[in-house]
Amino acid sequence: MDWIISIVGGFVGAFIAITFTIIVERYRKPKIRLEKPEIVSGTYADGTRSTTARLSITNEMLQKYKSWINRRVAINCYGYIDFYDTETKRYIKERMPIKWSYEPGLESLPTGHILIRRFRDVSFVDVHPGEEQLIDVASRYNDDKQCYG
Numbered sequence: 001m002d003w004i005i006s007i008v009g010g011f012v013g014a015f016i017a018i019t020f021t022i023i024v025e026r027y028r029k030p031k032i033r034l035e036k037p038e039i040v041s042g043t044y045a046d047g048t049r050s051t052t053a054r055l056s057i058t059n060e061m062l063q064k065y066k067s068w069i070n071r072r073v074a075i076n077c078y079g080y081i082d083f084y085d086t087e088t089k090r091y092i093k094e095r096m097p098i099k100w101s102y103e104p105g106l107e108s109l110p111t112g113h114i115l116i117r118r119f120r121d122v123s124f125v126d127v128h129p130g131e132e133q134l135i136d137v138a139s140r141y142n143d144d145k146q147c148y149g
Contacts, residue, residue: 024069027062027066027069027071028069028070028071028072029071029072030059030071030072030073030074030127030129031059031060031071032057032058032059032060032074032077032127033057033058033059033060034055034056034057035055035056035057035058036055037053037054037055037137038053038054038056039051039052039053039054040052040054048141048142049141049142049143050139050140050141050142051139051140052136052137052138052139052140053136053137053138053139054101054134054135054136054137055134055135055137056132056133056134056135057077057127057132057133057135058127058130058131058132058133059071059073059074059127059128059129059130059131060129060130061129061130062129070129071129072129073126073127073128073129074126074127074128075126076124076125076126077124077125077126077127077133078097078098078123078124078125079097079098079135080095080096080097080098081095081096081097081098081137082095082096083096097123098135098137099123099135099136100123100125100133100134100135100136101133101134101135101136102134103123
């Protein structure tokens with residue numbers, strides 16, 4: 001009879017340990033939150049005015065009572081933006097890779113020409129717990145009628 005209690009106790013202990021491990025690992029996963037867009041206006045050093053629609057993503061921290069668990073870093077984050085019209089048809093055929101705000105959008109070559117990022121270029125960023133990364137969705141310069149993504 002003692003061997004039955006030992007076997008049942010082993011199974012119950014294993015079940016509790018596995019359940020606890022699953023719960024802790026679920027809390028450790030990165031939890032990414034996408035914020036509503038904000039409109040940011042500014043002026044560059046050369047006098048160019050810009051208005052930019054900007055999103056932010058955050059890897060949320062755990063609550064205080066779970067602070068003994070370390071949330072993981074969201075590694076190699078990237079994404080694409082699709083533009084749709086009101087009839088839910090794609091407005092632009094290709095997906096646009098997101099542009100992190102810290103990246104330069106246009107680069108100037110020594111010849112005076114501008115090198116524009118290729119449409120398929122994708123960049124990756126790591127988002128640590130409690131950290132925020134900004135995404136530029138579209139910009140308008142000097143009151144142009146067109147926006148640039």
